[in-house]
Amino acid sequence: MKNRKKIFSSLLATMMLFCSVSAAAASPNEEVFPNDSTVPEGFKVIKEYDTTDESNKVDMQVAGRSFNPENEINTNNFSTSQSINSTEEVDYDILTNETYIYRDLQNIETGEVLTQFKTDMVVEADPFHWTGGNKNSDNTVKLTITLYYHSQTKNRFIYNGLDKAYYRYDKGTNWNINNAIPSGTNSCQLTQIGPGIDTKAKKQISNCSQNGGAIDFGKTFLATAPSSWIDVQDGGLASEVGIKVQAGFLNQSNNNKVFNYGWDLKIRGQSPI
Numbered sequence: 001m002k003n004r005k006k007i008f009s010s011l012l013a014t015m016m017l018f019c020s021v022s023a024a025a026a027s028p029n030e031e032v033f034p035n036d037s038t039v040p041e042g043f044k045v046i047k048e049y050d051t052t053d054e055s056n057k058v059d060m061q062v063a064g065r066s067f068n069p070e071n072e073i074n075t076n077n078f079s080t081s082q083s084i085n086s087t088e089e090v091d092y093d094i095l096t097n098e099t100y101i102y103r104d105l106q107n108i109e110t111g112e113v114l115t116q117f118k119t120d121m122v123v124e125a126d127p128f129h130w131t132g133g134n135k136n137s138d139n140t141v142k143l144t145i146t147l148y149y150h151s152q153t154k155n156r157f158i159y160n161g162l163d164k165a166y167y168r169y170d171k172g173t174n175w176n177i178n179n180a181i182p183s184g185t186n187s188c189q190l191t192q193i194g195p196g197i198d199t200k201a202k203k204q205i206s207n208c209s210q211n212g213g214a215i216d217f218g219k220t221f222l223a224t225a226p227s228s229w230i231d232v233q234d235g236g237l238a239s240e241v242g243i244k245v246q247a248g249f250l251n252q253s254n255n256n257k258v259f260n261y262g263w264d265l266k267i268r269g270q271s272p273i
Contacts, residue, residue, distance in 0.1 A: 047104040051118050056101045062119045067262040096122040119147040142170040145265050158234040159197040162225035165243045171217045183250035186215040194232035194239030204229045239269025
């Protein structure tokens with residue numbers, strides 16, 4: 001009986017030590033992304049792809065474009081209360097727009113397979129023309145968006161659904177007091193609109209704006225699509241699947257100028273016009 005107690009005590013001590021080590025390993029000092037919640041309910045991962053391997057890149061490019069929040073028709077989540085004037089001209093350069101196969105998922109009950117994709121977009125903006133007519137990348141504001149979505153086929157049609165997105169703003173390498181600082185809103189909106197896989201028209205919009213509205217350069221924000229959303233037809237009439245974000249940047253050398261950095265990254269279907 002004494003030997004059994006000794007063995008039990010040793011096992012208990014070992015388990016407690018393992019748990020403490022695991023907890024410490026799970027809490028590094030560096031920034032940690034939230035747990036992955038991109039697997040749709042009722043599905044399991046059956047294959048992972050290397051998204052740094054060029055052979056896994058696909059031609060399914062997701063389109064990115066700038067927008068002015070003041071001119072948007074549906075801007076429920078975007079503030080237009082800025083009392084200072086926007087800059088009249090902004091130069092944008094899309095540095096990266098790549099889509100890769102990310103994972104294969106299987107419906108646990110039916111065996112149906114979904115394919116998940118990952119799109120990386122990096123866009124650089126030169127809002128205040130610091131160097132006159134010559135662009136200087138040291139003084140730009142860079143926006144990075146990583147979008148995760150999935151596709152499935154039903155009755156010969158392809159349907160898309162959002163999973164999650166990360167986005168981040170970075171300042172140039174030669175930033176000084178005369179450069180722009182974040183000002184006003186930090187807005188985010190997920191959109192999934194179009195003919196649904198359930199044959200009903202869908203208009204699914206989620207506000208993913210950050211609490212307080214402020215942004216920090218170099219901080220990554222997460223936007224997760226609601227699990228209740230219904231996939232919509234790829235190429236469908238007025239289909240939109242993706243994210244749009246907006247942040248304001250104040251020109252410290254001219255307080256009457258603000259740069260409204262509005263950008264969306266979406267899979268778009270047929271135009272209703």
